[in-house]
Amino acid sequence: MTASEPTAAPVPQIETTLVKLVLYVRVLGFVWMTLLVVVTWLTDDAANLAIVAAAEILAAGWTFITIRAARTPLTMRSWRFAVLDGVVALLVASASFVSGAGELFHGGYPISWLAVAAFAGGMRLAVASAIVLAVQQIIGFLLSGRSLVATTGAFVFIVYAVIFGWTIDTLRRNDARRREAEAALEEERSERARQEERLALANELHDSVLQTLQVIRTDADDPERVRFLVRSEERSVDRLITRFRNSDTGGFEASLLAVRDEIEELYGIEIRVVIREDTPLTPPVAAAVDATREALTNAARHSGAPLINLYAEVRDGRIHIYIRDRGVGFSPAAVEEGRGLRHSLRSRMEAVGGFVNIDSTPGEGTEVEICSGSLS
Numbered sequence: 001m002t003a004s005e006p007t008a009a010p011v012p013q014i015e016t017t018l019v020k021l022v023l024y025v026r027v028l029g030f031v032w033m034t035l036l037v038v039v040t041w042l043t044d045d046a047a048n049l050a051i052v053a054a055a056e057i058l059a060a061g062w063t064f065i066t067i068r069a070a071r072t073p074l075t076m077r078s079w080r081f082a083v084l085d086g087v088v089a090l091l092v093a094s095a096s097f098v099s100g101a102g103e104l105f106h107g108g109y110p111i112s113w114l115a116v117a118a119f120a121g122g123m124r125l126a127v128a129s130a131i132v133l134a135v136q137q138i139i140g141f142l143l144s145g146r147s148l149v150a151t152t153g154a155f156v157f158i159v160y161a162v163i164f165g166w167t168i169d170t171l172r173r174n175d176a177r178r179r180e181a182e183a184a185l186e187e188e189r190s191e192r193a194r195q196e197e198r199l200a201l202a203n204e205l206h207d208s209v210l211q212t213l214q215v216i217r218t219d220a221d222d223p224e225r226v227r228f229l230v231r232s233e234e235r236s237v238d239r240l241i242t243r244f245r246n247s248d249t250g251g252f253e254a255s256l257l258a259v260r261d262e263i264e265e266l267y268g269i270e271i272r273v274v275i276r277e278d279t280p281l282t283p284p285v286a287a288a289v290d291a292t293r294e295a296l297t298n299a300a301r302h303s304g305a306p307l308i309n310l311y312a313e314v315r316d317g318r319i320h321i322y323i324r325d326r327g328v329g330f331s332p333a334a335v336e337e338g339r340g341l342r343h344s345l346r347s348r349m350e351a352v353g354g355f356v357n358i359d360s361t362p363g364e365g366t367e368v369e370i371c372s373g374s375l376s
Contacts, residue, residue: 012175012179013175014171014175015073015074015077016073017171018073018119018171018172019070019073019076019119020070021115021168022070022076022112022115022116022118022119023066023067023070025108025111025112025115025164026063026066026112026115026116027063027067028108028112029107029108029109029110029111029112030059030060030063030108030109030112032107032108032109033056033059033092033105033106033107033108033109034056034059034060034107035107036103036104036105036106036107037052037055037056037105039105040101040103040105041053044101044102044103046100046101046102047100047101047102048098048099048100048101049099051095051098051099052095052099052101052105054095055091055092055095055096055099055105055106058088058091058092059088059092059109062085062088066085066116069081076116076119076120077119077120078120079120079121081116081120082116082117082120082121082125082129085113085116085117086113086117086129086132088113089110089112089113089133090110090132090133090136092106092110093106093109093110093133093136093137093140094136094140096140097140097141097143097144110133110157111157111160113129113133114126114129114130114133114160114161114164115164117129117161117164118161118164118165118167118168118169119168122165122168122169122172123161123162123164123165123166123168123169124165125165126161126162126164126165127158127161127162127165129161130157130158130160130161131158133154133157134154134155134157134158135154137151137153137154137157138151138154141154216230231264231270235257235260235261235264251278251279251280251281252275252278252279252280252281252285252289252312252319253275253278255281255286255289256273256275256289256292256310256312256321257273257275259289259292259293259296260273260296260310262293263293263296263297263300266300267297267300267301269300269305269306269307269308270306270307270308271296271307271308271309271310272307272308272309272310273310273312274309274310274312275312275313276311276313276314277313277314279314279319279375282375283352284319284352284353284354284372284373284374284375285319285372285375287348287351287352287354287372287373288319288321288349288354288370288371288372290348291321291344291345291348291349291356291370292310292321292323292370294344294345294348295323295345295368295370296308296310296323299323299325299327299366299368302327302328302330303325303327303328303329303365304327304328305325305326305327305365307325307326308323308324308325309322309323309324309325310322310323310324311324314375317374317375317376318354318371318372318373318374318375319370319371319372319375320369320370320371320372321369321370321371322368322369322370323366323367323368323370324366324367324368325365325366326364326365327365327366328362328363328365329360329361329362329363329364329365329366330360330362330366331360331362345358345368345370349370349371349372349373352372352373353372353373353374354370354371354372354373355371356368356369356370356371357369357371
């Protein structure tokens, strides 16, 4: 399907249930007719067996078409299908009179048309179809020489039409009311959730930001104290924004920010973080987060830089994390083993299909690239 093609609307569950009901009525009507055709074929010598057989074949073929059409309820709800179904039903009903059979053999097949009409147009179309069918039956009774009393049996079709129409209309109305009630309940729940989120945000801002600002105002003469409080509050607001932006608090972004907070508080440095995309915390991603913790710890302990930059993104189905500092740097070839980079970082990532690249120059700083294994 291309972007320009419309997406088909989902079929309500009630329509699937109703089309099954109509299909059951059609199959039962055909089985009823088949039994009567067999009896007619074996016992009625006056009947034109060719017409009887043709009616049976027509009914069988259209029943098969109905079964195929039932796969798409919208097809059976069309007026075109209901009209074609009615034509077949009238032809099958007429065959009982035209064949000269002593008894009618169309059974319940014409009745099944009323179920199809009720499904397509409700009680109105079902009753209209029943009237057409009743008139056809009355004319057939009279032309075949049957008594006037026998013609009253044709009015049973109207009874069936009312039953089918009322049942289908009532089920659809009740289903519509149920869906409206569910939508209203969902809207109420959503509004309550939004109110709770606003309240939680207000409480967070009051308990954290406002109180911190009051402390900053009190300790304005102590630059180091103010700097510590501002950075602490910056982390708090960052976590708050992340939580409200993403309800999944166990994902990659939340875990990486938690590592940032941990290292900052432990070593008293600033780590600026940019995370382009969040992703679930799968084992390869968790390994990348653990490796990031160790890389940040190394930078905080050995680089001497007051600021560390951390950038993370999802690219080519993998997590890429870059940790950069402008500290003292080192020679990877000379001190790699002592720092445990090979055994800690590289072995950790290689175990999950990832890798680590380390680029450092004495006096210029260090950049560590951590790439996770495939996320798929």
